[in-house]
Amino acid sequence: MDNNVAQLKDNGLKVTGPRLKILELFEARPEQHLSAEDVYRLLLDENVEIGVATIYRVLTQFEQANILLRHHFETGKAVYELNRGGHHDHIVCIKCGRVTEFCSEQIEDLQKSIAKENGYRIVDHALYMYGVCTECQQFEQH
Amino acid sequence: MDNNVAQLKDNGLKVTGPRLKILELFEARPEQHLSAEDVYRLLLDENVEIGVATIYRVLTQFEQANILLRHHFETGKAVYELNRGGHHDHIVCIKCGRVTEFCSEQIEDLQKSIAKENGYRIVDHALYMYGVCTECQQFEQH
DNA sequence: GTCTGTGCAAACGCTTTGCAGACGG
DNA sequence: CCGTCTGCAAAGCGTTTGCACAGAC
Numbered sequence: 006m007d008n009n010v011a012q013l014k015d016n017g018l019k020v021t022g023p024r025l026k027i028l029e030l031f032e033a034r035p036e037q038h039l040s041a042e043d044v045y046r047l048l049l050d051e052n053v054e055i056g057v058a059t060i061y062r063v064l065t066q067f068e069q070a071n072i073l074l075r076h077h078f079e080t081g082k083a084v085y086e087l088n089r090g091g092h093h094d095h096i097v098c099i100k101c102g103r104v105t106e107f108c109s110e111q112i113e114d115l116q117k118s119i120a121k122e123n124g125y126r127i128v129d130h131a132l133y134m135y136g137v138c139t140e141c142q143q144f145e146q147h
Numbered sequence: 148m149d150n151n152v153a154q155l156k157d158n159g160l161k162v163t164g165p166r167l168k169i170l171e172l173f174e175a176r177p178e179q180h181l182s183a184e185d186v187y188r189l190l191l192d193e194n195v196e197i198g199v200a201t202i203y204r205v206l207t208q209f210e211q212a213n214i215l216l217r218h219h220f221e222t223g224k225a226v227y228e229l230n231r232g233g234h235h236d237h238i239v240c241i242k243c244g245r246v247t248e249f250c251s252e253q254i255e256d257l258q259k260s261i262a263k264e265n266g267y268r269i270v271d272h273a274l275y276m277y278g279v280c281t282e283c284q285q286f287e288q289h
Numbered sequence: 290g291t292c293t294g295t296g297c298a299a300a301c302g303c304t305t306t307g308c309a310g311a312c313g314g
Numbered sequence: 315c316c317g318t319c320t321g322c323a324a325a326g327c328g329t330t331t332g333c334a335c336a337g338a339c
Contacts, residue, residue, distance in 0.1 A: 124281030
């Protein structure tokens with residue numbers, strides 16, 4: 006847990022209650038993708054009230070420090086996840102919101118060569134698929 | 148041009164000035180990606196003033212009618228492009244905003260099999276790459 | 290003690306909506 | 315003429331910001 010303290014200090018961030026709480030929140034759910042509102046609510050559940058402004062500020066700082074990754078799914082709101090190294094892409098269930106991660110070296114390589122062909126130096130990329138997961142398909146009418 | 152009239156009628160939309168103007172605007176720039184604000188400004192340049200509310204409504208209707216495609220690049224604002232059939236993906240220049248389109252059957256196929264492996268029925272997908280285009284690279288300092 | 294971090298509320302940018310009047314079929 | 319479409323302004327939503335106070339070091 007002191008790891009977290011070091012991670013903050015390394016990034017020139019003072020070690021404060023809100024920052025630790027938010028960091029712990031993400032580490033407790035390493036696979037989850039949380040919006041600012043999700044963070045606010047989850048902290049409330051633990052009887053920790055942190056102003057939304059602070060949450061937005063901390064999330065932005067964590068993204069800049071590469072502690073978190075930010076995504077914009079088509080929902081209109083930004084979601085964050087813990088940066089566990091290793092790039093991956095996402096499949097989002099449009100019914101239940103479940104997010105499945107995957108990584109395809111082949112796709113990555115194809116992307117690189119396409120970018121090269123078009124003369125771009127790529128700094129970032131995002132591949133999102135939207136669909137219905139196994140579970141939700143069972144509740145669909147035919 | 149009467150094609151446009153038919154296209155509107157086919158979708159149960161009355162043929163009105165604003166709708167025709169907006170449709171013509173996109174057809175005059177078939178490769179361009181325009182935000183609601185872009186549409187507003189471009190029409191103003193032609194001395195056509197259409198309220199922003201109407202623009203948003205028309206763009207939404209056109210998207211539902213499959214006349215336009217909507218994208219959310221990381222800029223925070225939605226952009227629309229003419230639906231010319233044939234799926235393609237995008238590379239966006241983070242310096243100048245230029246959008247380059249590409250299509251890779253191989254990537255599409257890989258996506259399909261990944262979705263299948265994970266039990267998803269895919270309804271949509273988006274692949275965006277962000278980088279610096281050839282031209283903008285020339286103005287970078289080393 | 291100094292300088293950064295926080296909370297609040299107000300402002301923000303993009304988008305949507307309610308309503309009264311205009312217009313297409 | 316009826317039903318849809320439009321413009322305006324107000325509201326909506328997620329996010330950002332200004333400011334005074336609190337807290338880390």
